[in-house]
Amino acid sequence: MMTARSTSTVTSTVTVNAAFFQEIKEVHQELYALLDQVRQYCRLPSPSAGNGRELIGVVAELRDQLALHFALEEAYGYFEDPVFVAPRLSELAGSLRDEHRVLYLELSELVDLVERLNYRGRLAGSWARVRGRFTQFDDQLQAHEARENELILQAYEDDLGVGD
Numbered sequence: 001m002m003t004a005r006s007t008s009t010v011t012s013t014v015t016v017n018a019a020f021f022q023e024i025k026e027v028h029q030e031l032y033a034l035l036d037q038v039r040q041y042c043r044l045p046s047p048s049a050g051n052g053r054e055l056i057g058v059v060a061e062l063r064d065q066l067a068l069h070f071a072l073e074e075a076y077g078y079f080e081d082p083v084f085v086a087p088r089l090s091e092l093a094g095s096l097r098d099e100h101r102v103l104y105l106e107l108s109e110l111v112d113l114v115e116r117l118n119y120r121g122r123l124a125g126s127w128a129r130v131r132g133r134f135t136q137f138d139d140q141l142q143a144h145e146a147r148e149n150e151l152i153l154q155a156y157e158d159d160l161g162v163g164d
């Protein structure tokens with residue numbers, strides 16, 4: 001016999017802890033140093049024979065640090081809030097949190113690509129492609145970080161009641 005079941009669902013909204021979020025960004029200097037190292041590699045006109053293994057080490061470390069950075073943000077910066085949160089802030093927070101997976105997968109693919117090319121001795125011949133992929137990833141990451149910084153400011157303003 002069928003029983004009546006409620007179709008209502010409890011929804012929660014994504015919001016941020018602005019103070020924790022800001023601190024995670026300020027203390028993660030290792031991530032920014034690794035990003036700079038990869039940018040310096042990308043300024044080389046062509047990698048030398050010995051650069052391949054070094055570059056793999058740096059981009060793999062960058063991937064691991066990025067995973068840690070996102071994990072910290074998701075554990076302490078973002079949180080699900082069952083109470084009402086301004087829809088504008090919640091939508092932005094939700095979409096930015098979802099970008100973590102896309103950015104991490106892109107960098108993981110880039111690490112695999114560099115490893116494959118280096119193993120086949122084709123890293124120098126495909127250097128423009130590798131640089132292009134990294135520059136695109138870097139631009140996406142910088143845009144993500146800039147939007148998260150805006151989100152933190154917006155969350156502070158909403159807390160202070162100075163937002164629109």
Ligand SMILES: [Fe+2]
Nearest residue numbers: 070073100148
């Ligand atoms: Fe983030």
